[in-house]
Amino acid sequence: MKQQRREKVNAMKVLVVYDSKTGNTQKMAEAIAEGAKEAGAEVAVKKIGEPFPLTILAEYDGVAFGSPTRYADVTNEMKDFLSHVEGYVKLGKMKMKGRKAGVFGSYGYDGAWVMEERLKGYVAALGYTVDPKVCVKVDNEIKTRMKETLAECKAWGKEFAKSLK
Numbered sequence: 001m002k003q004q005r006r007e008k009v010n011a012m013k014v015l016v017v018y019d020s021k022t023g024n025t026q027k028m029a030e031a032i033a034e035g036a037k038e039a040g041a042e043v044a045v046k047k048i049g050e051p052f053p054l055t056i057l058a059e060y061d062g063v064a065f066g067s068p069t070r071y072a073d074v075t076n077e078m079k080d081f082l083s084h085v086e087g088y089v090k091l092g093k094m095k096m097k098g099r100k101a102g103v104f105g106s107y108g109y110d111g112a113w114v115m116e117e118r119l120k121g122y123v124a125a126l127g128y129t130v131d132p133k134v135c136v137k138v139d140n141e142i143k144t145r146m147k148e149t150l151a152e153c154k155a156w157g158k159e160f161a162k163s164l165k
């Protein structure tokens with residue numbers, strides 16, 4: 001019992017922050033959170049648009065940022081969210097240095113590599129160390145091979161959480 005309590009206290013903390021319009025990236029976010037939990041991490045999931053304080057980001061060792069691809073970029077809502085975080089970082093209200101970020105997202109045809117590179121760049125600019133391994137899935141696969149595709153997302157989440165130890 002004591003041992004269990006100690007493990008809980010020492011658990012890595014993972015936050016999954018995502019945007020999703022039609023549910024594909026949301027399914028990925030949930031699977032990633034499940035994987036991180038399986039690795040023993042304490043996990044929270046936040047959808048952009050829900051009310052939550054930006055400072056929550058500073059409470060986590062690792063944050064997985066996810067977005068659908070919109071015109072070869074992240075969604076405007078994700079961009080807007082990240083620019084508010086940047087404002088806080090610039091004001092010295094929180095520091096991301098020493099924390100790790102992972103990026104994930106979904107796409108429909110050709111734009112994922114641009115979206116993931118942009119998202120990596122946006123979070124690196126906040127001070128995060130960005131995991132080079134990303135989790136990107138095409139919408140059709142999420143629909144037609146859902147079980148396998150989400151299992152891959154779960155595995156990515158587990159690996160991301162383990163990499164924080």
Ligand SMILES: Cc1cc2nc3c(=O)[nH]c(=O)nc-3n(C[C@H](O)[C@H](O)[C@H](O)COP(=O)(O)O)c2cc1C
Pocket residue numbers: 019020021022023024025026067068069070071072073106107108109110111112138139
């Ligand atoms: C307005 C709009 C723009 C999109 N732009 C792109 C794009 O540039 N490249 C791409 O591969 N997919 C694009 N897509 C497809 C979505 O990224 C894809 O369906 C994604 O899985 C949606 O994620 P969500 O269900 O989490 O909202 C676009 C979809 C919409 C509606």
